[in-house]
Amino acid sequence: MIKSAAPSLEERLKRMISATGPISVADYMSLCLSDPQDGYYTSQQPIGSGGDFITAPEISQLFGELLGIWMLAIWQQSNRPTPFHLVELGPGRGTLMSDMIRAIATDKEAAKHLHIHLVEISPTLRHEQEKALHGLSGSKFWHESLDTLPEAPLFMVGNEFFDCLPIHQWVFHKSHWHERVIGLDAEGHLRFGLGPLRAISSQQEAAENGAILERSPASEAIMRTISAHLALHGGAGLFIDYGYDAPSYGDTFQAMRHHSYADPLTNPGAHDLTAHVNFDALRKQATEELAKAPPCPMAARPVISQGDFLLAMGLLQRAGQLGTGQSPQTQAKITQAVERLAAPEQMGTLFKCLALMPEKTSLPPAALT
Numbered sequence: 001m002i003k004s005a006a007p008s009l010e011e012r013l014k015r016m017i018s019a020t021g022p023i024s025v026a027d028y029m030s031l032c033l034s035d036p037q038d039g040y041y042t043s044q045q046p047i048g049s050g051g052d053f054i055t056a057p058e059i060s061q062l063f064g065e066l067l068g069i070w071m072l073a074i075w076q077q078s079n080r081p082t083p084f085h086l087v088e089l090g091p092g093r094g095t096l097m098s099d100m101i102r103a104i105a106t107d108k109e110a111a112k113h114l115h116i117h118l119v120e121i122s123p124t125l126r127h128e129q130e131k132a133l134h135g136l137s138g139s140k141f142w143h144e145s146l147d148t149l150p151e152a153p154l155f156m157v158g159n160e161f162f163d164c165l166p167i168h169q170w171v172f173h174k175s176h177w178h179e180r181v182i183g184l185d186a187e188g189h190l191r192f193g194l195g196p197l198r199a200i201s202s203q204q205e206a207a208e209n210g211a212i213l214e215r216s217p218a219s220e221a222i223m224r225t226i227s228a229h230l231a232l233h234g235g236a237g238l239f240i241d242y243g244y245d246a247p248s249y250g251d252t253f254q255a256m257r258h259h260s261y262a263d264p265l266t267n268p269g270a271h272d273l274t275a276h277v278n279f280d281a282l283r284k285q286a287t288e289e290l291a292k293a294p295p296c297p298m299a300a301r302p303v304i305s306q307g308d309f310l311l312a313m314g315l316l317q318r319a320g321q322l323g324t325g326q327s328p329q330t331q332a333k334i335t336q337a338v339e340r341l342a343a344p345e346q347m348g349t350l351f352k353c354l355a356l357m358p359e360k361t362s363l364p365p366a367a368l369t
């Protein structure tokens, strides 16, 4: 008997839409990224020169080392709670975590008490993380969501984590906001369309015809969970991503394949789908939850650019140390990495940092005045 091949994700999406109608951008994004069988993160190895995109820790060890120094300093300034629970959301190939661990292990006490928690949905990437962290300090724990993290002070980091969480989009059309949806055209291809009127919030102002507004309730809910945890137990959080820190309009939903832009509606599950992170919305959620923190006053610091953050953490000094005594080629590579990470026209300005930290900590981003 010939067994028929299981329907592709594209086929399943089309059947679902023709049976029950157009779906939101958020539903499309989450099916394409996390479908257990064909989802992008569940079925592929996306990161690095052979994958679809390169992230800051893959550019240079400088990035992870400086983040490790930041985490270590916050832990030291928080009276060294033990175990030292270091948590990463979406750890990719484990490169950031391994560079952070090396920097943290310069403090013997920290290394001894280190517990590493990796929150990851991809079995393929989890395997890569196990290899990358093999032999490094700390007991390692993997989690599928934040729900199983310990009820204790957590020192949390996430790089390019929030950009892959689903967003909803709304389009302003003839005096009303409509949800942007994905349906089928006459030939049966996936197409964007306007859904029924759907309020974003009662305060949402009118805009120009065609304006697009994005929100990520999934990201906001995760930020609330993180902040509520930090308010109750203490710790800190550092989240870096590309995005914007003032309310704005625009379509940032995009697909990447082999380091170039692709059409997000073709080949569902084969492309990395992302959207710019709305840092303004995330910081508001964090501020509201952290305000409930009487035992350990914490604040969401103003959002700053990745360039400013890394420079304030000593990027140039560390790059100088790393290059000392090396060949001119190695020194040129280090200079190139510094530019990619911090130059305004490269990752320096588009990428931003949101830090949730004890009010009294004296570390970048600068304390609230």
Ligand code: SAH
Residues within 6 Å of the ligand: 041, 047, 055, 056, 057, 058, 089, 090, 091, 092, 093, 096, 119, 120, 121, 122, 125, 144, 145, 158, 159, 160, 161, 164, 165
């Ligand atoms: N932080 C890494 C990787 C960024 S790619 C780096 O900077 O190189 C995004 C990562 O988030 C991947 O590891 C992906 O598998 C993971 N991820 C995506 N959605 C997730 C979710 N809902 N929960 C946990 N991890 C998720």
